[in-house]
Amino acid sequence: MENKHIPVMIEEVKSYLPIDKELNIIDATFGGGGYSKTFLENFKIGKLIAIDRDPLSNFFAKKLSEKYNNFKLINGCFSEIDNLIEKENIDNKTQFDLIVF
Ligand SMILES: C[S@@+](CC[C@H](N)C(=O)[O-])C[C@H]1O[C@@H](n2cnc3c(N)ncnc32)[C@H](O)[C@@H]1O
Numbered sequence: 895m896e897n898k899h900i901p902v903m904i905e906e907v908k909s910y911l912p913i914d915k916e917l918n919i920i921d922a923t924f925g926g927g928g929y930s931k932t933f934l935e936n937f938k939i940g941k942l943i944a945i946d947r948d949p950l951s952n953f954f955a956k957k958l959s960e961k962y963n964n965f966k967l968i969n970g971c972f973s974e975i976d977n978l979i980e981k982e983n984i985d986n987k988t989q990f991d992l993i994v995f
Contacts, residue, residue: 897926897954904932907994916940920979920993922972927954929994934962941988945978947971 907929911917916938921930924944933942944955944967955967970978972995 895953897928899926899928901928901932904929908932908936911937911992913937915991917991918988919943920945920975920990922975922993922995924951924955924967927951927958930955930958930965934958934965939964941984942966943968943979943982943984945970945972945975 913936917933918941919933919939921933921942921944924930924946925948927944930942930944933939939962942962942965944951944965946967947970949969951967952969955965958965959967966982968978968982975993
């Protein structure tokens, strides 16, 4: 299955991000992964945590997980974002630079 969704406003979001700084990002509505893929391919990513409540998103995340060990999709609702991120046991010095919804 191919993701035919065109990410909305990705160029605008990209234009706000530095290309020379390592970024930690949460993609809170992963969907078909258009945003996550763009971040991983175009920026220096420390951690990219993706969230989506739809189990179908796992299908699209698989390829990215295989290619990037700094990427992880969590299935859940973004209203639970604090709990979902806390469960990941991320080093408490880690700060997120961007959360996209
Ligand atoms: C338009 S798609 C996102 C597309 C994605 N940005 C891309 O580039 O492929 C919206 C996604 O948000 C997810 N979503 C909607 N409400 C959500 C919620 N409360 N928590 C987590 N995911 C949610 C849906 O399951 C859907 O996959």
